[in-house]
Structures are given as structure tokens and as C-alpha cells.
Amino acid sequence: MQTLPGHGEPITCSGPHYDRAKEAKEFDETKAGVKGLIDSGVTKVPRLFIHPPQNLHNLSPDTDGAATGLQVPIIDMRGYQDSRREDVVNDLCRASETWGFFQIINHGIPVNVMNGTLEAVKQFHEQPEGVKREWYSRDNAKKFRYYSNGDLFRSKAATWKDTVYFDFSSGAPDPEAVPLICREPVFEYERHIEKLKKSLSELLSEALGLDSDYLGDIGCMESKRFVSHYYPICPEPELTIGTINHSDASFLTLLLQNHHGGLQIRHQNQWIDVCPVPGAILANIGDSMQLVSNDKFKSVEHRVVARKAGPRVSVACFLVPGETQKSKPYGPIKELLDEDNPPMYRETTFTEYFGFYLSSGNGLNGESVLPHFRVSESK
DSSP: OEEOTTOOSEEOSSOTTOOHHHHHHHHHHHTOHHHHHHHTTOOSOOGGGOOOGGGGTTOOTTOOTGGGTOOOOEEEOTTTTTTTHHHHHHHHHHHHHHTSEEEEESOSOOHHHHHHHHHHHHHHHTSOHHHHGGGBOOOTTOSEEEESOTTTTTSSSOOSOEEEEEEOBTBSOOGGGSOHHHHHHHHHHHHHHHHHHHHHHHHHHHHTTSOTTHHHHTTTTOEEEEEEEEEOOOSOTTSOOSEEEEOOSSSEEEEEEOSOOOEEEEETTEEEEOOOOTTOEEEEEOHHHHHHTTTSSOOOOEEEOOOSSOOEEEEEEEEEOOTTTTTSEEOSOGGGOBTTBOOOBOOEEHHHHHHHHHHHTHHHHOOOSGGGGBOGGGO
């Protein structure tokens, strides 16, 4: 048995009288997160974090993608504005259709900016408990918040990570609303991501066979939210998981990660390690992009395994419609449809889609939300 910091009640890893709601409440009230458990010296994964067998199926932090000849595509953006634009567009098209994931190099974001952002997030999480506790919140209205497990009170089992959230949906937050330790590095990184977002919007439009300004004009990637995860070392990684298998609701996700692996994607019915590439930004197609592309581009299931090595640090930027476009209906792009390629999905707003994504438990049990929005003829 292990004891949560600041509480006398033990967390048992088995037994018929386990009260999950009580344990979740006590864990949350510590405001110390999973990092607090590690700092307190736990050597066993508390019951709250132990997942059912179906979540741990084929769970191995040592999947050797290289041995199978399978590796997430690496796309070199060098020369995308002139001599190599057609090559880059073609590479993006192939990767989006077949993998749904790709690592981008020569994207224009300085390495020192990327490393500074990862280090700032890491330093925030590794501050003394009492210093970071004041930022702990589950208030969705806050532009910055620190928490552990956003779905703590709804999920079947907690995941082995803590999170800091930056809301850039309406521009940069008030600087005073963000801790000094990570304020400037993340703000600087966001300015570079804005430029990359615009370039990728044009390139992906062309990869769909559309005018370069098409995705920009429909406002589907106007808004940015940064979700920064910290995955502490785990004493029993075979019993829990860092992030359960899921697909993203976004149109596009841009991920910055440190050198500690753990991210896996489902490809050709097997889990493949995404080996971090120094200086690369990992991009993945989200559900909303698969919907508007009428299944041309694929949103792919992925997860993060818990590991004894670490900590893993990542910063995910979710690109979604802006505030004024959230209630705008999005459906399969008409220019992509014909008699041989009828619409596979009904129109929906991002607000409706994301609401169903959360309420249906996509992030809680790994089930895809997209089939719910398919037109009846496609079922």
C-alpha cells in the first residue's frame, strides 16, 4: 500500500472495498500530481492508476518499429516556398493519406526555442510542490492552469502524467496569468508556431488539390491551445499508461517532444514507436481534418506508454476553429466530392463534435468518435 502525500488514507492496489471516487478526490486535493507521488517515494503504482487489461493490450515500451521496416515519415520542408514546393506537397499528401503522422524538419523554428520551451515546462513541473500548487486548477476559463488528469473524475483509471495548459485561442494570454518560469519561452515558441501553422495550412490545402488559401479561408485552424504533458518515471509501467489510445479531435496537432520516447501510433494494425528526431516537429491529422477531407487524410490512433526512463516532456499544439468559427458547420469539402466519392460524413460544428468527443469518452476508452458522424448510407 502507498500513502498519498498529505493524507493518511492508504491507496490499495486490490480489494473489494476500493472507493475510486474517494481516492480520486484525495489525490486531486494534494495538488501535487503524479510527480508528487514519485517525490513521496512510491515504489508501486497506486490502484487509482491501474488500468484494465484491455487498455494494456500489446503494451510494450520496446516496440521496434525499425525492425519491421515501419517508421513515421520524415518530411524536409527545406525549399517549400520555391524550388521544392511540389515535392513537399506530395510528401505531405502521401504521409497524411497513409500514416496520418509525419515528422517535419527544416520547419523554421530555431532549436534553441524548441529546447527552451521543453526545459521551461520541465522546470515548472519540477518546482517544489508548494510553489506550483497555487496554479493548480480545473477551471476551464483560466488561460493557464496546471492539473493532473483532466478526466480524473470520469475515467476508469487515471493516467501517469501531469499537465500545464496554455490557451492561445484569442491571442496570447495576459502575461501575469502565466508563471514567470515558463512565460517567455512558451510565448516565443507560440509566435514561431503561428508562422508554421500558416505554411502548413497552405501546403495541406494544396495536398488536397485545393487553392493554397482554402483551409485558411474556412478558418478551421485559427485557434491554438497548448497542452504540455510531463510523464514522470514509473515504477511499474506494465500496470498503467501515460495517455490512453485515442485520436485527436483537432484539424491538426503539432507536437514538440524531448528525447525520451513513449509515443506510439497504430499503423497496419500494430503499435509503432515514434522515435524522437532531434529538431523535428511531429504533426498529426485530427478527426476534423479526416471529416472535411472525406477520409482522404487519416486521423490515427495513438498513445503514450509509461516508462521507467524519463521524464518525458511534450508540448502539443491543437489547431482548431477560432471562436467565431466554432459554431460554423463543417462537412466534407464539396470540391473533393463526385459520384465516385460521395460525402461520408454529415455536417457538424466543431462545438458539437468536440462536445460529443468529450461526453462519449473517446479520450477515456479509446473509441473513435468519427463513426457517429458518418452519413447513414456509409455505415
